[in-house]
Amino acid sequence: MIPLNELVIFILAALLLVITPGPNMMYLISRSITQGKKAGILSLAGIIFGFFVHIIMVSFGITALLFAVPMAYNILKITGVLYLLYLAFQAVRPNGKNLFQPNENLSIDKPKKLFSIGFLTSVLNPKIAVFYLSFFPQFIKPAYGSIMTQSLELGVTQVLVSFTINFIIVLTAAKIASFFAKKPMWLKVQKWFMAGVLTSMAIKMAFSKAK
Template sequence: MHGTASIYGFLAAGGLLAVTPGPNMVYVMSRSIAQGRTAGLISLAGVMLGYLFYMFGAAFGITAFFLSVPYAGAVLGTVGAAYLFYLAWQAVKPGGRSPLEVRDLPREQPGRLFAMGATTSLLNPKLAMIFLSLLPQFIDYQDGNVLRQSLVLGSSLIVAFASVNAFVAVCSSNMASFLAGRPGLLLAQRWTMAAVLAALGAHMAVDALKLGGIA
């Protein structure tokens, strides 16, 4: 791995993305609000399968494929930026809802909660983007032990994401109840989330242009 400053940069970027709402967080949050914290934690267990899939996929060669295909990184970055802009628009569009607003979801059995969490995670473009584009940038390929570096960095990301989502699963119901009668705070939360997502999307778009040799 690169120097200490670079590792801190990786952890800072990963931590920021961990607290940015995405499909996994919204799913865990919705289940926790609609069915209780136990359902949220079971859903999170399924979500973690996706984390492990992408970590081992990156460690054992998916990353090498993207690095070897011309402009693959730029294309992936562009798609990721577009997805973040889409999430930002979903947060503030007319009729949009905060992920903390209570949803009327049908109750599901633990096995289905786990399976739905795994499916949501595996199909999550944000997760794919992080492990396939962010992680490789912090690997020192001159060091010679790429697998070990990938697993160490990937594990630190998984810990960050799992910790944030576990907090969401435990606290969502209380937060939703607190905000239920405070539409002003819900609106502020939506716009703050949209601003963060748009800023990340803009940063990723610039990086994608650099990878493509445009900027």
Template sequence: MLSPEQLLAFLGVALMITASPGPDNLMVLGVGMSRGRRQGMAFGLGCALGCLTHTLLATIGVSALLAASPIAFTALKVAGGLYLVWLGIGAIRSRGGARVDGSKALPDESLRRLFAKGLFANSINPKVVLFFLSFLPQFVIAGHGSVAWQTAQLGLVFTAQACLLFGLLGYFSGAIGLWVNRHPGVGLWLDRVAGTIFIGLGLRLILAR
């Protein structure tokens, strides 16, 4: 099982990453503002549960690499560290200005269809696959038991907190969306905080032996 320290460290970073302005949460806010709370929540929960696909792929991939060669596993972590540094630099260089467009007149869709859309969009996103393969292993501790089981637990924790945050975003989409539009600079600072976290995690894995 994950240690309390391991879990809290991962959860804190995961919450910050999920809350930072990005395509998924801005789409959840947009759907909620244009179609209503229930629709925003359905789409958001679909997006969040799409993370289960990436959790499975990361668990299988990490386990296969570790079984093949500890050196390959180390190489994955270093490559993941470089990828996180690259993401961090991009986030810090971002000019922010995130806006939510909830004014579009869109055709009505069932909650099931919106949920499926969110699930499908997240599940097939190759950038999210790459992110999970880079991010989850950073919090795996070899001495804490099965690497595969730790990776799976981390993915489930990430999915759970994404469900909570995206559900809340959908429910309060009107108020949050209008507030984001009135305070575009908030997105800039959230990007900078998330970018700093990415760079710190990446450098820690690149330099650690």
């Protein structure tokens, strides 16, 4: 089992992942605003099932990789650092899109399609795959027991964090959109705060060492 203090750090990293704009968030927000909360929840269900595909693949992949390639930890760490810096840039890049701007051109989809698109959006989302591959090795240690068990523990934790935050977003998307429309300065503050936290995490990860 992974120690509680390290698990808390991972939860914070998972929290940053879910609140950082990406394909999953864009799909959930657009559906919740244009088609209602029920459509957002169905889309979220598909996304969560997509996460489990990543968890299974990455759990087996990391187990094999860490045993087969001694340099794997450093390679994955560098990938994670670069990806965090990329996310930080995306948060503050000029002409960045406001995720809470309603898309008037979206069609009304049936429940099955909402679920399937959410599922595919999650499975094909490189943000999730890179997060799993680069972050999991930072918290997995042979001294804590089975590497696969630790991978599954981290995966389930990430899913719970993602579901909780995304569920809140689905329920409040319309209100958040209205808030940012009235007070655009808070959107800028949120973007720069996010970029600062992501950059700090990248620096911390860059100087971390395998244990």
